[in-house]
Structures are given as C-alpha cells and as structure tokens.
Amino acid sequence: MSRILVIDDEPAIRESLRTLLAYEKYEVSLAENAHAGLAALGREEVQAALLDIKMPGGMDGMECLLKIREGWPEVPVIMISAHGTVATAVEATHKGAFDFIEKPLDRDRLLLALRNALSQGTLSRENRHLRDRIRSQTQILGESPGIRRVRELIRRVAGTDARVLITGDNGTGKELVARSIHEQSARAAGPFVDINCAALPAELIESELFGHEEGSFTGASSRRIGKFEAAKGGTLFMDEIGDMPLPAQAKVLRVLEENVVQRVGGNRTIPEDVRVEAATNKNVAEMIAARTFREDLYFRLNVFPIQVPPLRDRREDLALLASHFLALAVRRNSLSEKKLSEAAAARLTGYGWPGNVRELRNLMERLAIVADADVIAPAEIEALLQPTRAAAGATQDPFSTCRTYEEFKETSERMFIELKLRANDWNVSRTAEEMDMPRSNLYKKLEKYGLK
DSSP states (O other): OOOEEEEEEEEHHHHHHHHHHTTTEEEEEESHHHHHHHHHHSSSSOOOEEEEESSSSSSSSHHHHHHHHOOOTTOOOEEEESSSSSHHHHHHHTTOOEEEESSSOOHHHHHHHHHHHHHHHHHHHHHHHHHHHHHHTTTTOOSSSSHHHHHHHHHHHHTTTOOOEEETTTSOOHHHHHHHHHTSTTTTTTTEEEETTSSSSHHHHHHHHHHHHEEEEOOOOOOOOOOOHHHSSSSSEEEGGGOOOOHHHHHHHHHHOOOOOOOOTTTOEEEEEEEEEEEEEHHHHHHHHHEEEEEEEEHHHEEEEEEEEEEEGGGGGGHHHHHHHHHHHHTTOOOOOOOOOOOHHHHHHHHTTTTHHHHHHHHHHHHHHHSSSSSOOOHHHHHHHHOOOOOSSOOOOTTTOOOSSHHHHHHHHHHHHHHHHHHTTTTTHHHHTTTTTTTTHHHHHHHHHHHO
C-alpha cells in the first residue's frame, strides 16, 4: 500500500486529505510544516508527497521542495496552494514538482495527479534498481596492482571518445572492462551493443555489423540494421576481433576512417555516431606478421590499449572475488547463506586458474548449490577443482609428449571435453548443449578417450 505524506499548515486541509486518501486505500502521514515533513521523510517510507507552498516556520514549500528533490529524488511531489499563479506553477515545475494544483482542491484532479505521480515514482525506483544491478555487474573488484592499474586506465579513458583495444586471456573479464568504460562515459545513457566476431560465420559477419537491404542475398527477406546503427549514441563492443575475416576488417576500417556505414546490398551511406571498443585474446603483432590481421585496422583500434591481467597474477584478489561470486550465486538461486572458511580461501590461491575469473565464478556457483554446510571447507573445493597444474609446482606440459599434429589435436580435444564436463559436474546432456554438440557424438568422444 502506498504511503502519501501531506505537508500543510492548515489542520482542516490535512484532515480532509487524510479522509479522502484513506478512503482510496492509501496510508497517510501528516505534517504541519516543512521541518516536520522532512523529518517524516527521514523515518518513513513515502511514495508521494502533497506539499503546500505558503507555510510558517521559516521554510516555505518551495524551499522544502528543493530539499526533498535533493534528499529523496524518487519521491514525486505535488504542490498545492490557494495563492497559485502561472508564474508560481512554472517555478515549482522548474524546481522539480510533479504537478501543481490550486485550492480548493478538485477531488478527481488530485487523485488522477496522485496516481500518475505514483506511477512515475515506481518507474524511478525500478530504474534505480536496474542501474544499481548493472553497476554491480560492471564493478571490477580487487586491490592487486594489476587490477588497480586497469581501473585507473578505465577512469582516464571513459570520459573521452577514444577507441579502446582490450587484450587478455580468455575469462579475464575483457567484456566487463568494456562495459565499465561505457557506464562511466558520457554515452552511458545510450546502448551498449556487443558482437562476438568469433561466433558468426564469415558470410554473416558483414550483415551483422553493417546491416543489409531487402533482397541483398538469399534469405534477406527484409531490411535489417546492423550493430553499428543499433549502437548509435552509445558503444559498440567487438569481442574476439582477432577472429574477424580480412574482408570484414577492410570494411570496419572504412567505417572507422569515414564515420559512415553502408548496408550490404545498399548504395547509401549512413553517418555513424558510436564509440568502438574491441577485445582479443590473440597476439595481434604475430597476426599482423602472418598477414591475418590488418596493421592499419590495428592502429585504428589500438588508440588506448588496456591489458587485463590473468587471475594467476592477482592472487591477492582471489578471496575477495570468491566471496563476491559466492554471495551472488546464493542470492540468484535463493539459497541459504554460505561463506568460505579461511582454509578454503587459502586453497583457492594455490590453484592455477586456467579459466581465470570465469572459472572462479562458475566454481562458486557450483559450490553454492552443492555445499551442505554454511561454511565451505577445503575438501568441498578440492572435490570440484579440476586436477590441472597448481600455482606452486606446475605439472608436465600435456602437449610435450605429442609427436604428430593429429596427437596434438586429440590431446586438445580430450582436455577441452574434460574441462567442460567438470564445469557441468559431469552432466553429459548439459555439457553437450553448452558445446553445441549432439549428445550421441559426445558419448562417442567419451568412449574414445575413456572419460567416465
């Protein structure tokens, strides 16, 4: 039930509004002056306020309005006055009032304004919760020197429109860095559009990036805008840029040079207004030398480079990250609260983390689900960790015994399948779905490599 705060120095007005609002099933709080009204806001959850303009006590309604907008910006305020003029109404609106109603109050107009104000207040609260959730998802945690350096680079570049190239191993959080830059930039109100250049067939990536006209190729039954157009006024994040085919690289270069987009099959150029961020886990210098990546595109993208450190190089952040991911998993899955014992946290620091932050997050989610005790012991972590090399004392390189390329491929495939199986707690159906592989094919691979 919504609570309405009535701030008015006339007892008769306060009581008549209490009766009307209570009849309409609202909870009502009353205050005889601005100071009492602000005190009520400080101790009660209020969804809207009715505020008189002319009041004694050293603070009138206009000054009170400013303090409400400053301290409780999500509480819509409807101004009421027996001395209303157009100039007063305009002033109140400029200072943030939702509406202005003259006394004597019209019942129907008041209730309509109140319903609209409550709807706006609900929307404002939902937007704040959404912003807070997004902010928590783009928060980069840790106090290691490497991660502090990343945060400082983000702070410096976010306020500009410079293009950013983010590099680092798989799972280190390159997309998180890109989103954080966007959220701290002047384009934060615009869209954040991402595209994984490695996940699209070569023949479709140009259509995805630049859009296409109807009939431009088989299956193009209607016009479609591309990611560049969709990101107008915001940020376009091109992940796995190192996997982009050379023909698409040439067209991206043209967009970055000329700031225009041309749809596939079209002959009209469309101005673009977008900040471009890109990421890769590849060694771009080697790709340039091998002529698989355009050097001119690299220099266009690499205006501001950010290298994200792997988790093995920021071990002092492990306990903090693990506790954070564990709390998120507990909340997301509506589970009982769990925490890591000191010994369990110490065990995490001794692991090699080939999957980086993504692997840690997945492990914490599994622990949140399978751990029985509220305090997680090292044994429970040990049961879920894959037996790969640990930080102190790496095991033999599994590829060192491979004599042929075929043996290398089979070793890689076996390790990849085992990694995915462990990540899914050896659930074959879920693993096959994640790998986009028919379950029957996966069973054949399990039999081939003796995985049980």
